[in-house]
Amino acid sequence: MQKKYFTQALAVAICSANLFSSCSEEHVTGNPGASATGTNQYVIAAKTGDATYLITSESLDEGTITSVGKGTETIGGSYWVFYGTDYLFSLKYNNGEAGTGASYILEQSTGKPAEHNSYTFNRITTYGIWGNNVITASTNNGSKETDGEHFAKYLQFNYLNATNGKTTTGTQIAEDFLGNGEFVSFAGFVEANNKLYTSVIPMGMSHYGVNTFPDKITDADLVAKSDGGSGSGSYTAGQIPATQYPDKAFIAIYNGNSFNETPTIVETDKIGFACGRFRSQYYQTIWAADNGDLYVFSPGYGRTATSSSDLKKVTGTLPSGVMRIKAGETSFDSNYYYNLEELGNKKPMFRCWHITQDYFLMQMYTDGVAGMMNGKNAVVTELAIFKAEDGKLTTVSSGLPNQSSITSLGTPFCTNGVAYIPVVTNDGNYPALYKIDPATAIATKGISIIADEVAAVGLLSPKSF
Template identity: 30%
Template sequence: MNRLLKNKSLLAAFAMLALASCSNDNNSGDTDPVDSTAKDKYFLAGTSSDGTTTFTYTMAVNDLAKDTLISTNYPGTIENIGSYTQWGYSGTKALFAISYQQGNPAPGSVFQLSSSGALKKIDDFVLDKGFNSIGSFSNYLVAAANGETLTGANDGKKGSVFYSFDLNNNNAITQYGTLTEGFVGGDQIGSFVGIADAGNNTFFTAVNLAVGPSARPVNPDSIYVAKMDAQAKLVRLYKDDRLSASGGQFRSARYGQIANDSDGNTYVFSTGYGATTKKSGALLIRKDAAAFDDSYYFNIEEASGGYKLRKVWNITSDYFLLEMYNTAGVVTSTVAATQYAVVRMSTKDFKWVREGFPAVSELTSTGWPFTADGKAYISAVTPNTNPTVYVIDPLTATAKKGISISGVSAIPGMGKLSPQSDIN
């Protein structure tokens, strides 16, 4: 069942930028095929290039942790012309793959499992204003586009556009404009990075502040978090002076650094970019609290021996996977960050992921990590090997080799999906 989005402007943009797709029916040489039993499966995306065109192969497998080799001929594989750069999920109902286009219209796709467990590309869409950051809360997946000129009641003023995908309404997209001029007062213009569920149909998002035509960052020694309702209206503003702004960076892309533990407490991380005196670390907003917890501060930079963090994921309980920059004391939006650590937030225990995982010096690239079933999964590429998924045990911070894919150059995305009874 293919439910294409009905927004005409998005479809017009998609006609120019869409990722063409077809089914790959050559199934020779593979094991562990898609079966007809209704059970959860893991999503994998592999990419390859012929020098001029990039191809993405998406597939649903039964196990990521088993040390096996599959290929692009895997049963049910969907081949796309083009590539995706960021991956979002809200539970296991749907997976969203989006291609970041530096402020230009951003094409993407929605993947789900059918009632029989077959992978389906359900919807294609285009975010007409692009996006800077993605995340999920309640039954929504949200993409935020910052620095936009608003229409309607705030016509001509600066703001951000939130694209809200409603997973309970055929993945329909609704746009909400949020005025960001003077968001915390004065002439400062806000932008938003990251999404975390705040309960009661609200979400947390980090607020970054800038002034002037060049968007020069301001307030580098303070951190702001906004609680927003489902229509992207401000409910409460949180501020603290122990960290700088929250949000990872790679050129103009922004990565959320806000995530919940299994009890619904929200940890807010910060890299400590630019001319700040603050270290790379984390603060805590306890469930339903009206302010940051004054008693909690985790100096991650000190615990790591001087390294700064870029991305964060909750693994299980209060264990988090951190993507760390490779050089101590050095951080910009373009340098490499391909080493990983596991932290337990309650005890502030920091462990590097070393055993069983390729050394930084051996890595060609890593993909977008994924967490499920109490484990973290990281794809890695090393010379003369097939791209491979490594499974991280948070209790020991050790890795073991899982599934590999031949015929691709990287595995940029992973996820987990459950069969949907309304999809054939």
């Protein structure tokens, strides 16, 4: 049997502010709380050859399905976002150029996925849902606010309306966003408590920042003396390429329905910045529990910023940790903090997702802190369950394939109190979904998929055009 692969969603990521070049990996945002009842169908985006197809299934727990000669052909995508059970968005990154995308519905008359709307939009590095829109953000050079020589950096937003197919855009200056002179990017969006939360990542000081806010340079030796780096991590002399604040986390809270307002900024120095990164793309490590409490997870990637002979960086010291902003509050809960590296198998986290209640699925560095420092060669095939209220981390040690045979883990689909995660092995079997029960931390093999890659799993309800 030919070996088949799930897309390894961010499987070599490291949240070092300027490390990797652009990417085309595929990620998915799920629709928790939904189930395939009546005419609802699970929808799986599977790639065979150069084509990506949407195929349907009534169950994720058993059987085998194929994309060969089946399903609805799509434009493909760098990101897959389920907007509830109404729409599936496919967003194509296009290597840093303007993006293209489409939304799909489960067509009522045929019971098959069909294209609903098409979109064009600006470059994406993070994404989510806000009201009627799928939203995206990235940080780019602007066209104003110059220091006489360099453009300031701007946060650039896209609002993709799910119902009418319209795309609107917006911008906000990213320079000195936190009052520390650094420009920022956003990482992940969480809609909860009638608010929008996003993790704000300080990225260092641009040429504009260095020239405009010289009093906010903490150490003159941090300013690059020569050009260096590569891809999205490249830099030129005269800027500070990495954050001066690796051991701080910042959350912006928006109360309205657009990024035009001034957000409330919540800050802590108990954990490092809350994000993950693959090349120029970001994924979120902030999630809301069912009661609205926001849990902010930090992998502790500040430790990976190390100085070289030609560039000095501020190296973080904080481990993987989690803090909480209680529902309705605008400050971190001073009584809540857990060092994740003191729990379970005592390893740093790589990624995380909310499953149900206050249970979170954690993807861990298999080889511990040493593995994290290994960068793109790190092994991240270990899973754990974190019970947030209790501060308990339990390794998923039963039901998964042998650790030695797992080659990658995909992005989970969390529904009905459990998580379905794609698992790829090197033992000759096709990729399969494994159902993980958070209460027991036990995995059970579910459906297998015959395809080259599987990019998304979720649920759609029938709709008419």
